[in-house]
Each structure stands twice: as structure tokens, then as C-alpha cells.
Amino acid sequence: MGRVFVKLRVMPSDVDVDLNRVKDEIARIKISDVEIKDMAIKPIAFGLKAIAVLAVMSDAEGVVDSFIAEIGKIEGVESVEVEDMELL
Secondary structure, eight states: OOEEEEEEEEEESSTTSOHHHHHHHHHTOOOTTEEEEEEEEEEEETTEEEEEEEEEEEOSTTHHHHHHHHHHTSTTEEEEEEEEEEEO
């Protein structure tokens, strides 16, 4: 079983969402074989910001989808998109 590097974009549901709180909640997600390497708040447009999440995880079926689903459950998260995925 290999490992993949995944870059995600987490979009808030509103410009007033506390992105630092969302980052803290993402950091608390516990899924075996998922290691968050970095998170940063990035400007998108017109005052809207998103969270860029860089993580390394197993390429086993369902791991990436489970991680995305857990992030999507956080209050204030509108969507989670995979921007890039590469085998390590």
C-alpha cells in the first residue's frame, strides 16, 4: 500500500466564518494513516478566504474520501475540494 500527498481547499460557508476555529477542528480529526503537514488561510477573492490543507495519507480505498467527509461535517464549511494528489 502506498502513500499520497493531498492538497485540499476548504471553503467556508460565509466570509464571517472563523477560519482559525475551522483549522483547529481539522487538526483534531483522527483518521488512521492521515498526517496533516500544513494548513494555511489563503485569500480567494472579494474578501473570501479558504483553508489550504496539505496532508499525507494512505492510498487505500476510502481514506481520502473519509478525510474529506469529516472536514465537511465541521460547522461553517461549505465545501472541500481536492486541488492536487500525487503518489509518494
